Amino acid sequence: MTAETTAPAPVRFDTKIAVLLRDDLETWQRLNVTAFLVSGLGTAVPEVIGEPYADADETPYLPMFRQPVMVFEGPKEMLTTAHTRAAGRGVPLSVFTSDLFATGNDRGNRAAVRAVRRDGMDLVGLAVYGPRNAVDKILKGASMHS
Secondary structure (H helix, E strand, C coil): CCHHHHCCCCCCCCEEEEEEEECCCCHHHHHHHHHHHHHCHHHHCHHHECCCEECCCCCEECCCECCCEEEEEECHHHHHHHHHHHHHHCCCEEEEEHHHHCCCCHHHHHHHHHCCCHHHCCEEEEEEEEEHHHHHHHCCCCEECC
């Protein structure tokens, strides 16, 4: 047998975790925003979390998502459109607005989001989770992050 015939088939999930970032962010902002956006998903949707890890020495490690996180990018207008689509579909959704770069704390972040109506948000990123085809429709036109 060759490695090709013994390797397990890739898992194709019927759901998708996706992050959409505004294409004009600095590298550090992209990384920070992505981390913040996905951080609440495991508590809101616990089935996305896999089992804890351990190495050969039995050192325990925290569990992680059981599936990949796909990261996309697009212009400001695309984030607005995707946000409208996601809110309309009722999928789990997180947002990061430009105001959050200035708050420096969780309470300030929530207050900054609450202060702006949904259609007035200056979105720099969003994350969605849901059925694969629904997420694909929400992110239609976005490019994979490079």
